[in-house]
Amino acid sequence: MLKINKIHHIAIICSDYEKSKHFYTQILGLNIIQEVYRTERQSYKLDLAIDDNYVIELFSFPNPPKRISRPEASGLRxxxxxxxxxxxxxxxxxxxxxxxxxxxxxxxxxxxxxxxxxxxxxxxxxxxx
Missing domain, CATH: 3.10.180.10 (2,3-Dihydroxybiphenyl 1,2-Dioxygenase, domain 1)
Structure with a gap:
């Protein structure tokens, strides 16, 4: 059987990078590990942690499509x-x-x-x- 140690991270694509960055860092208090702007993809990638545990990758992309998330759509709940x-x-x-x-x-x-x-x-x- 496959042995999984833990969840490594969760990736989130946001529609407004600065608003989401503020929410996850200033409101929820996650720590910034690294922030990179990837010119070729016109995308930010922000690595966030709780204490020293890497947990979220926050991405921005130009014009990401909306994802149905409620009430009970298939996929990550x-x-x-x-x-x-x-x-x-x-x-x-x-x-x-x-x-x-x-x-x-x-x-x-x-x-x-x-x-x-x-x-x-x-x-x-x-x-x-």
């Missing part, structure tokens, strides 16, 4: 971040004018979680540690 305190995380995001769903409880784990959307409406979940 959402990105989830673990947090120590769901209520504190939600209040922080609300204080930064990020719309949030109400906190719910996972019926199988009894842990709290909620969803927001990134600047391109990608669903992002915050899940209790």
């Amino acid at each position: 959402h990105l989830a971040f673990e947090v120590n305190n769901v209520e504190e995380a939600r209040n922080y995001l609300l204080s930064h004018s990020i719309e949030s769903e109400t906190i719910r409880v996972d019926e199988f784990t009894n842990k709290e979680f909620f969803f927001i959307a990134d600047p391109d409406n990608l669903p992002i979940e915050f899940y209790q540690k």
Whole structure:
């Protein structure tokens, strides 16, 4: 059987690079590892980390097509971040004018979680540690 160690990274293509860069770095607090502009592709590639763990590649491309993401389209459903305190995380995001769903409880784990959307409406979940 194939042995997978962990998820290496998640790639996200955004429609407004500066807006998404601000959201992921200034609002969510991810650290910039490296930012590169690839002239031949007219594209930025921003490598982001949580602590020292590389997690997201944020890309910009000219005129990316819209992707259907709701209500339950095929493909990647959402990105989830673990947090120590769901209520504190939600209040922080609300204080930064990020719309949030109400906190719910996972019926199988009894842990709290909620969803927001990134600047391109990608669903992002915050899940209790």
